[in-house]
Amino acid sequence: MKKSAAADSQDSEQSLLDHLKELRDRLLRMVLAVLLVFLALFAFSEQIFSYVAQPLLDLMPEGTSMIATGVTSPFLVPFKLVLLLSILLTVPYLLHQIWGFIAPGLYRHEKRLAVPLLASSVLLFYCGVAFAYFVIFPILFRFFIGIAPAGVAVMTDIGQYLDFIIAIFFAFGIAFEVPVATFLLIAAGVTTPKALGQKRPYIIIGAFVIGMLLTPPDVISQSLLAIPMWILFELGLIMSRLFLRSQKNKITENDDVEIYEEEHTDLSQAEMDAMLDEAEEEEARMNTPPPAQKPE
Numbered sequence: 001m002k003k004s005a006a007a008d009s010q011d012s013e014q015s016l017l018d019h020l021k022e023l024r025d026r027l028l029r030m031v032l033a034v035l036l037v038f039l040a041l042f043a044f045s046e047q048i049f050s051y052v053a054q055p056l057l058d059l060m061p062e063g064t065s066m067i068a069t070g071v072t073s074p075f076l077v078p079f080k081l082v083l084l085l086s087i088l089l090t091v092p093y094l095l096h097q098i099w100g101f102i103a104p105g106l107y108r109h110e111k112r113l114a115v116p117l118l119a120s121s122v123l124l125f126y127c128g129v130a131f132a133y134f135v136i137f138p139i140l141f142r143f144f145i146g147i148a149p150a151g152v153a154v155m156t157d158i159g160q161y162l163d164f165i166i167a168i169f170f171a172f173g174i175a176f177e178v179p180v181a182t183f184l185l186i187a188a189g190v191t192t193p194k195a196l197g198q199k200r201p202y203i204i205i206g207a208f209v210i211g212m213l214l215t216p217p218d219v220i221s222q223s224l225l226a227i228p229m230w231i232l233f234e235l236g237l238i239m240s241r242l243f244l245r246s247q248k249n250k251i252t253e254n255d256d257v258e259i260y261e262e263e264h265t266d267l268s269q270a271e272m273d274a275m276l277d278e279a280e281e282e283e284a285r286m287n288t289p290p291p292a293q294k295p296e
Contacts, residue, residue: 023101026097026100030094034087034090035086037089042082048081048085049158052133052162052165053158053161055137055141059145060145060154061154063153064154066161067157068157069157077158077159081162084166099118113187120179120180121177124176124179125174126173128174128177129172132169132171132172135224136168136224136225167214168221172228174214175214175229175232178229178233179232179236179239180236182236182239182240183243193237193241196237197237207225207227208226210226210229211223211226211229
């Protein structure tokens with residue numbers, strides 16, 4: 001029996017409601033995870049801010065310190081920092097929830113490709129943040145403090161410092177996603193490694209333009225972002241070439257197997273035809289009466 005139009009409409013509405021309920025549940029889990037990590041870290045907000053500010057505090061002249069120009073800054077700045085840190089630490093779980101929602105609608109080969117890309121994206125973002133903290137900050141702060149005019153005491157506001165380091169963290173975290181972006185463009189067939197290799201001079205110029213837009217207006221920080229982006233672009237090209245080579249080898253192996261199966265099938269059919277012909281000839285000989293003998 002065929003379903004009526006009303007029954008089909010009811011089924012589709014129920015399916016939509018099920019998806020919305022699942023989305024609601026996953027969003028609540030994501031918010032709850034961030035909240036739990038935030039509550040666990042907020043008790044250590046002062047220590048966390050001191051650790052984040054250590055690259056600047058180590059280079060400041062004796063007798064100087066950071067200041068808070070806003071009335072609420074001593075509370076809101078550590079609060080904002082701990083909240084962002086909670087989101088950053090729960091990114092793997094957040095992506096796991098998003099993946100659990102969209103994975104049922106993906107094909108098997110898309111799942112095999114998406115999982116390593118998501119994992120590498122998170123890892124590269126963390127690497128970008130660590131690179132900014134351990135490598136970039138000491139160089140930048142030493143440069144900025146070193147060029148301060150004589151008689152000027154460097155006493156940075158904690159709110160401005162937090163805004164500055166957040167911008168640098170996100171700039172380097174996103175910049176370190178260049179290999180993933182390069183790989184996706186080539187894997188999707190938008191371009192080829194050879195075509196991107198030929199456009200390398202334009203990509204290098206684009207990296208310096210992005211470095212100029214995402215970093216403070218000085219040549220040092222611009223170069224410290226642009227050069228790693230260029231290196232990561234080359235890494236993405238290498239990964240893409242290896243991926244395409246492996247795909248080509250798989251296609252070649254599959255073609256060889258198909259050719260072998262076709263040849264094997266043809267050979268078996270020929271043998272079967274020969275056996276049938278022999279059987280028919282044997283049956284014809286058995287059914288043929290013997291020739292009559294001549295009388296003596």
